[in-house]
Amino acid sequence: MSELNIRSAKVSDLDRCFEIENASYAGEEAATKEKVLKRIETYPEGFLILENKKEIVGFINSGATHKVELSDEEFKELIGHDPHGEHIVIMSVVIHPEYQGKSFTSLLMKHFINAMKEMNKTEIYLICQTELINMYAKYGFVYLGESDSDHGGLSWHEMSLSLSAQQIKSLDAFAVISK
Template sequence: MIREASLNDLDTCYQIETSAYAGDEAATREKIEKRILTYPEGFLVLELDDEVVALVNAGATDKVEMSDEAFKELIGHDPAGRHIVIMSVAVAPAHQGKGYAGRLLSAFIDRMRTMDKREIHLICQTELIDFYAKYGFEYRCVSDSEHGGLNWHEMTLNLSTGG
């Protein structure tokens, strides 16, 4: 089942986030809590047998700056914003490679279309470019983001044409 996250999911979402992202890449428990509370319609989880195994979360804005670290704390978030910025897509290690990230991402894209959003933006590591391209995301450029001290790539999905 795919549904909005609630505070009951906080600890599990934090565990998934920290197991899926290395070091400074992972959001803190406090950031995850703020994302659930501030924009639940942009925070979806995939649940199997009453266990959350995957998550996707995002914020909305009309001004997209992918290298803006403050946005990861939802500073500048506007629920009415027409552009969605994905902050995390993560699957618990025991459930990786089973298609759950794609299933959740597809549901997230459908939801954002239903909410009349224009575009979805994300940054990803090189090895995930092809994965996101399968869902209609187009490669934009190497990102200015230095999040976690890593190199990132910007991708965008136009919701009126892509996916």
């Protein structure tokens, strides 16, 4: 495995992030280039990039809020985002198809969860497809139920992770990995 780095996104990452978003999500499920840019510019501390020596291989992006409404499509454009909000809403967790199956999602998720704890956030929320429920459960996310969201014309499920010390699983996070 080559050296990996996790960092906050920069505007110069836009083209590669948009390419990964489009390669990984079907049709209207993918965010537009404008939405990806707004997420980078508005909340870079909630937009984490995983890169190797060659290129960006994946990312997680999110917004912060005081009131969570997972079916709110406007929040995907960060309408209602408040960087001081205690709750985090993940919008994308994505690894380029060429790099999937190498535990990069796990590395990125663990780092993201720890970063949000360090920022004193209290809970992380997300919506996901049925086949991803068990994956997110591995990180301590709890199933909340079916979502009212019909984003991309699909049906979704809501999950949350409490970041309180007694409820979160112990997670190791590494900013740089070398093997």
